Each structure stands twice: as C-alpha cells, then as structure tokens.
Amino acid sequence: MITKSDYLKFLTCPEYFWFHKNKPEVLDTKELNEFELELVKSGQEVEAWGRKLFPSGVLVESGQEQAVADTKKLIDEGKRVIFQATFEAEGLYVMVDMLEWDENNQYWIINEAKGSTCDKEGESKNKKLHIYDAGFQYIVLNLAGYKVGKVNLLELNKEYVKKGEINPLQLITKTDITEKVHELEPEINENITGMRILMDQDNEPKLCDCIYKSRSNHCPAFAYLYPDMPEYSVHDITLIGNSPRRLEGMVEGGYLSIYDVPEDFELSKKQRIHVDVTQTGITINKSEEIKKFLDEIKYPFYYLDYETYPTAVPIYEGCRPYMQIPFQYSLHIQREPGGKYEHLEFLAEEGDENPMKALVESLKEAIGDEGSIIVWNKKFEKKCNENIGEVFPEYTEEMQKLNERLFDLMEVFQKNLYAHKDFEGKYSIKKVLPIFDPKLSYKELNIRDGSMAMNSWKKMVFEELNEVEKEQIKKDLLEYCKLDTWAMVRIYEELLNII
Numbered sequence: 001m002i003t004k005s006d007y008l009k010f011l012t013c014p015e016y017f018w019f020h021k022n023k024p025e026v027l028d029t030k031e032l033n034e035f036e037l038e039l040v041k042s043g044q045e046v047e048a049w050g051r052k053l054f055p056s057g058v059l060v061e062s063g064q065e066q067a068v069a070d071t072k073k074l075i076d077e078g079k080r081v082i083f084q085a086t087f088e089a090e091g092l093y094v095m096v097d098m099l100e101w102d103e104n105n106q107y108w109i110i111n112e113a114k115g116s117t118c119d120k121e122g123e124s125k126n127k128k129l130h131i132y133d134a135g136f137q138y139i140v141l142n143l144a145g146y147k148v149g150k151v152n153l154l155e156l157n158k159e160y161v162k163k164g165e166i167n168p169l170q171l172i173t174k175t176d177i178t179e180k181v182h183e184l185e186p187e188i189n190e191n192i193t194g195m196r197i198l199m200d201q202d203n204e205p206k207l208c209d210c211i212y213k214s215r216s217n218h219c220p221a222f223a224y225l226y227p228d229m230p231e232y233s234v235h236d237i238t239l240i241g242n243s244p245r246r247l248e249g250m251v252e253g254g255y256l257s258i259y260d261v262p263e264d265f266e267l268s269k270k271q272r273i274h275v276d277v278t279q280t281g282i283t284i285n286k287s288e289e290i291k292k293f294l295d296e297i298k299y300p301f302y303y304l305d306y307e308t309y310p311t312a313v314p315i316y317e318g319c320r321p322y323m324q325i326p327f328q329y330s331l332h333i334q335r336e337p338g339g340k341y342e343h344l345e346f347l348a349e350e351g352d353e354n355p356m357k358a359l360v361e362s363l364k365e366a367i368g369d370e371g372s373i374i375v376w377n378k379k380f381e382k383k384c385n386e387n388i389g390e391v392f393p394e395y396t397e398e399m400q401k402l403n404e405r406l407f408d409l410m411e412v413f414q415k416n417l418y419a420h421k422d423f424e425g426k427y428s429i430k431k432v433l434p435i436f437d438p439k440l441s442y443k444e445l446n447i448r449d450g451s452m453a454m455n456s457w458k459k460m461v462f463e464e465l466n467e468v469e470k471e472q473i474k475k476d477l478l479e480y481c482k483l484d485t486w487a488m489v490r491i492y493e494e495l496l497n498i499i
C-alpha cells in the first residue's frame with residue numbers, strides 16, 4: 001500500500017522511501033521534537049478551522065480499511081461533505097481533508113488544508129509540494145471511480161488580523177489549484193509507477209544524493225549508507241549547503257573529514273575560517289575589531305531576552321497567524337562599569353489576555369530611556385518589539401526607541417571576530433557559552449530551548465494543572481530565560497578579558 005505520506009517521502013528522496021517501506025529500522029525514526037509536534041498541531045488547527053467552512057460536514061472517524069468502507073457508506077447515504085474521506089485504489093491510499101460534492105457541476109471537490117500561510121494571490125512557500133500532495137489524492141479518487149472536478153488548497157491568510165470572533169472565511173484562503181494539478185498529473189503518475197517499482201526492489205540502495213548535500217538534509221539512513229563517513233565531515237562546514245559545487249569537489253576529491261580539506265581548496269571566507277580554525281585549533285581573536293565593536297555599547301547595559309508564543313490561528317486581538325507573542329523577559333542590568341548586576345524579570349502567568357501589554361508595561365519601567373539593550377540575534381527581539389507596536393499602537397513609538405538601542409552581541413561570532421574550533425562554525429549562544437564559561441550550562445535545566453519554553457508556557461496557562469505543577473513550570477521558565485541573559489553577561493565579561 002502506498003499512502004499520501006509515503007508519496008511525500010518519495011518526493012523528498014526515493015531512497016528514503018525505499019528504507020521507509022522495506023527497512024524502516026534503518027531510519028530509526030525518533031519521536032518528534034517539541035518544534036515538530038507544534039507544526040503538526042498547527043496543521044490540525046488549521047484543518048479544524050477549515051472544517052468550519054463546511055458546516056454540513058461529516059467526519060470519518062475510523063481508520064484504515066474501515067475508513068474506506070465508512071466513506072463509501074456516507075457517500076451512498078447521500079452525504080455531500082465528508083471530512084477525512086478515505087479511498088483506496090490499485091494499492092494507493094488517501095484521506096481527503098474535506099471532500100465536497102458540487103451539485104451543479106455533478107463532481108467532487110477535494111479541499112486540502114495546510115498549516116502554511118499564503119498571500120492575497122494564494123502564493124505560499126511550499127505550494128508546489130502541496131500541489132503534488134493534492135494531485136496524488138486527485139489521481140487516487142479518479143482511480144477509485146469518483147469524478148473530481150476541482151481541487152482547492154486551504155491555507156491561512158497571512159494578512160488576517162484577529163478582530164473579535166474569528167471568521168473562518170477571512171482566516172482561511174481557498175485557492176483553486178485544479179489547473180496546476182492537471183499540469184503535474186503526468187509527473188505524479190510517473191512517480192506512482194516509480195514508487196511501485198522501487199518498493200518491490202529487494203536490492204537496497206547503496207548510495208544516495210545526500211553525499212552532495214549539507215548535514216541538515218541528511219536522514220538517519222546517511223550513517224547507514226556511509227558507515228565510514230567521519231562524524232564531523234565536510235557536510236558540516238558552515239553554509240556548505242549554499243555551495244553545492246564546492247561540496248561536490250571535496251567529496252569527489254576524497255576530502256571527507258573537515259580535517260582533510262586542503263589549504264588551497266577554494267571556499268568562501270566564512271567556510272575557510274571554519275575549516276582553518278578546526279584544523280589548526282587556533283582561535284581567531286580580532287581583538288581590535290571586537291574592542292571597537294564593544295565600545296559602541298553604552299551604559300547602563302540592559303541584557304534582554306524574550307520568550308515567545310506564536311500560534312497558527314491567532315488567539316489574541318490584533319494578532320496575525322504565527323505572530324511571535326512575547327510572554328516573558330529576563331533583564332540583567334549593569335548601570336556603570338564594574339557595577340553590580342541587577343536582575344528583573346517578567347512572566348505572564350495567565351493566558352486569557354494578550355501578555356504583550358503587561359510585559360511592555362513592566363519592561364518600560366525596567367529598561368529606562370537610555371543605554372544599550374544587549375541581545376543575541378537582534379532580528380528576533382526587533383521583530384517582537386515591532387509586533388508589540390503593531391498590536392498596541394500606543395506603544396509603537398516606545399518600541400521603535402527600544403529597537404534603536406538594540407546591540408547584537410552575537411555579531412562578534414557571526415562575523416568571526418572571535419572563532420573557536422568548538423563552535424563548529426555556529427554562533428548560537430548555546431555553542432558559544434561553554435567556551436567562555438564552562439560551568440554554565442543549559443543541559444541541567446528542565447527547559448533547554450525556545451520551543452520547550454513555548455510549550456511549557458502554553459501548558460502552564462491553558463491546561464488544567466495543579467499548583468505544584470504550575471509552580472514547577474514557572475520556576476523552569478524563569479530559570480531558562482535568566483540563563484539566556486546571564487550567559488550574555490558572562491560572554492561579554494570574558495570577551496573583555498581576552499581582547
């Protein structure tokens with residue numbers, strides 16, 4: 001049996017599809033991480049809102065073979081809108097999010113809901129993949145003997161701003177992709193033939209294309225297919241995914257470990273720094289440039305970090321889909337050189353009101369009118385401040401002023417003014433901190449990254465928890481965010497010691 005999700009795997013990579021169907025143990029599929037789980041939930045949320053566009057819809061609740069039989073029964077009974085309508089034909093199996101009967105035209109309409117956002121023209125990031133996905137369903141329904149005349153894609157309208165009750169007609173954009181499905185139909189049919197042949201092949205793949213792709217593309221089969229590949233390989237060179245010809249040159253030249261790359265092999269400046277620092281172990285410390293850069297920081301110093309909660313479907317007034325909503329900040333303050341550090345923080349403990357307002361009220365008291373606001377990756381904090389100004393226009397000016405004071409400490413590392421071999425070509429605070437203060441670590445914390453913080457907050461404010469559980473999450477969140485700002489303090493202090 002080939003399902004729609006098998007097909008999407010095939011589109012990503014035929015070898016992956018083969019392992020998935022014939023030797024799944026190689027893929028060693030781990031549980032989804034918090035971020036991936038959130039993506040799945042977002043898709044489900046959009047689908048739930050999409051269903052509201054079809055008030056007469058009936059849901060097929062069963063699965064597998066039973067779902068096929070139940071769908072047929074509902075159709076025979078004259079049901080005209082079916083959610084999760086399930087079909088099987090010639091070894092292909094699909095579930096249609098919302099199947100709709102068009103009485104005037106006497107055909108079925110496939111409505112495929114996605115968690116992505118699209119613009120006014122119905123353009124979205126992964127649109128082509130969505131068309132293959134819906135096209136596969138179209139073919140299976142036709143094979144099963146159902147006439148499909150139209151295929152729609154349902155996505156979140158990225159311009160949507162919540163005002164009062166959510167109107168699904170405004171929230172969801174329906175794009176007619178029938179023509180595009182027809183264009184891709186021959187290719188999808190070829191893919192189906194390809195999948196059938198591949199699936200029945202006993203010979204397992206011996207090689208795959210990821211040998212020429214950066215680490216982020218690799219699935220667990222990579223280690224299985226290339227058991228001799230060094231753990232820290234040329235696939236890990238910084239931004240190597242943007243230089244496929246260079247990667248190919250290294251692989252073809254037999255330079256597989258980062259340590260093998262010859263001195264004269266042409267790389268970008270950043271890539272060369274990464275390779276040289278790794279091979280020689282010599283740290284780059286452009287102390288004059290770092291000093292000049294750090295001299296721009298003005299007292300009082302405010303080390304700031306936000307934690308945020310974006311939702312696919314906005315839950316607060318004035319918010320858009322996936323808007324980052326800051327619900328927490330940590331602020332370490334040093335008012336003068338050598339001065340003591342003060343720590344202030346805010347955490348919204350309820351979720352019924354937009355936490356931005358209380359956060360900004362607290363922050364504006366704490367952060368004063370002058371002095372640098374030191375952050376790690378200022379794009380993020382800047383965007384959060386803009387979001388606050390957008391949702392609460394009374395703070396727009398204030399937020400603009402805060403943005404003018406932002407100083408991005410990450411740039412020291414992003415621009416390779418300081419580069420250490422243990423950064424492994426990266427510059428996240430979690431990579432940099434251990435070099436400057438090995439005693440400080442995120443590993444011991446219950447919350448160790450932004451996705452965990454987001455999910456923990458959601459749990460704390462929206463789920464039924466007892467006081468002990470709530471207190472624990474609160475403590476974990478405060479501890480995590482505080483470490484982010486304290487880490488910046490320590491990195492700054494240690495930078496001063498070495499320049």
Ligand code: SF4
Nearest residue numbers: 013208209210219222
């Ligand atoms: S490592 Fe890449 S090319 Fe190889 S099987 Fe996995 S996804 Fe496919």
